[in-house]
Amino acid sequence: MLTQTLNTQAINTQIVGKIAPAHPVADQFGAITGHVGLVATEFSYRKDEEIYGEDEPAEYVYQVVTGAVSSYKLLSDGRRQIGAFHLPGDVFGLESGPAHRLAAEAIIDTTVRLVKRASLEKAAATDVQVARKLWAMTAGELRHAEDHMLLLGRKTAMERVATFLLEMDRRLAVAGMMALPMCRRDIGDYLGLTLETVSRALSQLHAQGILGFSGARQIVLRNRQRLQHLDA
Amino acid sequence: MLTQTLNTQAINTQIVGKIAPAHPVADQFGAITGHVGLVATEFSYRKDEEIYGEDEPAEYVYQVVTGAVSSYKLLSDGRRQIGAFHLPGDVFGLESGPAHRLAAEAIIDTTVRLVKRASLEKAAATDVQVARKLWAMTAGELRHAEDHMLLLGRKTAMERVATFLLEMDRRLAVAGMMALPMCRRDIGDYLGLTLETVSRALSQLHAQGILGFSGARQIVLRNRQRLQHLDA
DNA sequence: CGGCTAATTGATGAGAGTCAAGCAGCGTGG
DNA sequence: CCACGCTGCTTGACTCTCATCAATTAGCCG
Known part of the structure; x- marks a missing residue:
């Protein structure tokens, strides 16, 4: 269903590295994809639109261009825990395993850039620098989660x-x-x-x-x- | 000070891969080190002994052989959040960056196996399989942290x-x-x-x-x- | 067996949740 | 351009879960 949406609404396909970074800070997406010539697509979501669901296959990796995204888990009765907010420049939806373990939705109208997870995996298989960067990004998310556990459990x-x-x-x-x-x-x-x-x-x-x-x-x-x- | 302790108490140095896995389940440590011939050392801590402190340089990566370890963060007034318990077979203390972001201490008398972080980094730089495994282990920790955020925030x-x-x-x-x-x-x-x-x-x-x-x-x-x- | 630490249980209170009412900001349309 | 209405935010009153403080009791090691 994500694929379907992509087919109908994708508006912009480019070679990453030929477009200007969305933000002045070090562009995390470019750092991975810049020297391997991956194809990135731009795509937009409206406020409150789901980008992917919990446990859905992790087909793409995303970067916020404009807007904002939340990653969250739900309990069966609707209680929700947002694990992170993703702001312009942030990468989200990166998984080491096969599925997304949190859902993601746009909290305002949002444009993202995305690349196929498989192409990143392929790049990482031959380029140790790419592999290192993927690990570092996951480690950054873990650091945030550890800080947030302290907040949720004790503050x-x-x-x-x-x-x-x-x-x-x-x-x-x-x-x-x-x-x-x-x-x-x-x-x-x-x-x-x-x-x-x-x-x-x-x-x-x-x-x-x-x-x-x-x-x-x-x-x-x-x-x-x-x-x-x-x-x- | 960890180094000092190691010097005085280290009891057993071996080539990883030549020793039997501590547990019948897939040995995570062996999976990394087995085919690169890294040297692992065994080491013991007494109940309540600190293994490393928060923000201390991450010089070693550990695996519990026997016993149990907790990883935690403290607030200035002593409130504590334990992020994970590490049981026999579990790897802990693995960092992508330079420092430990949680402290670790033995909660009962514990024996660990450890390898130098630098030697893992070196192995990962040449062996994509090792790099992939390190990423997967960090991703596993992240998965646990995400589940735990839901517990702490909403249950x-x-x-x-x-x-x-x-x-x-x-x-x-x-x-x-x-x-x-x-x-x-x-x-x-x-x-x-x-x-x-x-x-x-x-x-x-x-x-x-x-x-x-x-x-x-x-x-x-x-x-x-x-x-x-x-x-x- | 004695002594220490850990665990249980009880009484009370505080901090955050729930339920409810009203207000403000913002986008829409007349 | 202003009025209307919707959604989101604020504030109040009350409740309830869990924390705190305190006293036993149980378990464990020498």
Whole structure:
């Protein structure tokens, strides 16, 4: 079904390495594919559209060009844990085994670049540098997951929200302001909290002057030091 | 300081591949090192002894021969999150980057086999099969961490304990009985609960006839199906 | 058998969840 | 350009699960 969607909506096929990196930072996708001449395709998803499901065969590896994606697991009764948010430049959907172990969906309108998993595997089989990079990317995800386990298992609601704000500030702040792509429910599902608890924590930080709002999703951190102090 | 300890206590140096695997299951260590002739050393730690600290340089990769190890992170005030338990046969301490991102300590008297990280790196640089195996091991850890994030973020206390029992049953049950190497506090720190909550959940499962005790750490699962049902 | 550590159990309380109401921001259409 | 309506966010009142504090009890090793 992903394949079907791809066939009907794919808009842009290019040789990776001939296009400019989407972002000024080291382009992780290019680092893998640049010198092996893999074909990458651009593709778009609308807000709330599923990119792949949990346990679905991992046919493609993705990189966010614009927009934002969440990776998550569900329990049978609908409880959801978001494991990571993927922002422009981030690679997601990379698996060592045959299937995706989290589902992924666009949280706002999103464009991704994608390559076939099989072609990466093939490149890795002959090029040790590619193999090393794939390992390093998985290790980076593991590092994030380990940090997040500490947050989910042992931090208070306020500490979780403080950690979240500092992470998003680091990853998407422009000119000291961040435009959050995700709603309060998504933040709650990422932090193991309810959306109400997230909202209350943000309100409290606002009341203390630690952050400012210009719209619920436009946040300015006014005192990173105090926020770091709240983050245990 | 690890080096110092190694110098004083190392007892056994061997060519990996010439010794019998510690366990009947596929030997992960051997899979990496068997055909490249790496030198492995055996080494022992006493209960509660630290094997390496968080952010310490990752000089060695380890495999549990006998005993059990926990990998954990600490907050400044002492709150602890155990990310994984390592049981006989398990590899731990494998890093793609330069440092350990969790600390590790023996939870009972433990013997490990270890190889220099640098020699693995070297083997991976020339042997794509080794590189692939290292990636797969890190991916396996990531899979466990992703499952554990769901547990920590979204499961109830009883669901967490049920998940834990089923995991340990799968990993260390012999003749339908499991001998837990870890205390209630360790279980709590793994599940994001207090030791009292773990104890109460176990007592409740006992009262319902779902499990039997012969000593606090000797547990028999009498009804895996009901336990699976309690695990969401 | 004695003494220590680990585990159980009970009483109480705090932090986050649930349920519910109202508000604000934003996109749409008149 | 402004009004309307939808969705998402905030806030309040109350509940409940799990943490905390405390006292026994059980298990284990010398």
